[in-house]
Amino acid sequence: MTKWYMQIVPFALLMIPGSLFALEPQSSYELLSEELKQMQDDDFANPGMATVDRGRELFQKPGFNGKSCASCHGDDGEKLDPERIAAYPIYDEEHGPVTLQSRINQCYAYHQEEFPLLYDADELIALETFVRHRARGEKMNVDVSGPMREHYEAGKEIFHTRIGQRDMACVHCHETYAGQRLRGQILNQAQINGFPIYRVTDGNIMSLHEKFIGCYGTLRAMPYEPGSQEYIDLEVYMSARGNGLPIETPGVRQ
């Protein structure tokens, strides 16, 4: 029989902290089938474009005070700066980290004098899809220095914590074993540059926080609510982790 410590040797390598290896960000697009790649690339075939169009309609629809998003940001949102969009979530003295969706909701409430919508309301997802689509091709560039650091670290902690009865952490599937096969599926890095994404299997658009809830479900864990501090921190971390990847919204996924 081998000595007990001999059994540990093969694992010693595995225990080197993952942070020693810098992760080279890779878009999940790279792992799509040719068919799905073509679908995503072709605006006429990409079913997510229907949500972009719905977002555009909402963008041009007058709010309670008669103003529409378009009144301030241009008919097709052309006055919005793609570089700024790619920098979300941003840090704001008053609200802390602000995701793009929260920013849109703020405009909706303050500038159109409407009641703010619930996080991940259909309208907000459509508006976010439209706005992000405006910045397609722009490289994600989220600044996590200064007071944002704390939220980045909190998100990173969540990413590295085992959750649920399935007892795994995001980092296991999406970093340690990214590129390997889990059953039939090649594990991606969970980069979020394609969100909101169109899911072919359920024929619907899916927001980032809905995807988080889905992953919590898969792991048989208790999810947080969309727009919760935990998911916002996770979004901050995962956005910065993918800095440099081009925005692909609306991404198409299986």
Place this chain on the structure above:
Amino acid sequence: MIVSVIAKLFNFRPVLTALVGIVGFSLSGPIHGEEYVEWEAEGLAIPEPLGGLQGDPQRGKAVVIDRDRGNCLACHLMPIPEEPMHGTVAPPLNGVGSRLSEGQLRLRIVNEQRVNPNTIMPAFYKRPDKYHRPHPAYKTTVLTAQEVEDVVAYLMTLK
């Protein structure tokens, strides 16, 4: 609060599909209400069968394949060619019954994190309160003590 979250969860149509849709791991499946049995490791093995139970290799094989139970094939290549799509995340388990002793196998199934704290492999039988934020429907060990013993018995046949 918990109720509202669940209610909310089920309002999200895409989310529901996502729960079911992901490769290998589904949310459905039986939940057991079995009492947790304490176990003790000696070095990197658990020499005694959980609850003194006797394992059955045939049942063990079924647990290994079942996506709601062991789902070992999600990560491991195993000599079960009739099942499609084995994972490449983990080392093949062919011949593991001659590489490791029964007690060593038991610890690995019960809690591989004792061997390698960073492992992706879930602990199939750690104290239920040691799982972090389990969904209320899943506040138990993954496998029952009997199922653990069945899987050990099955792995012992892989010579």
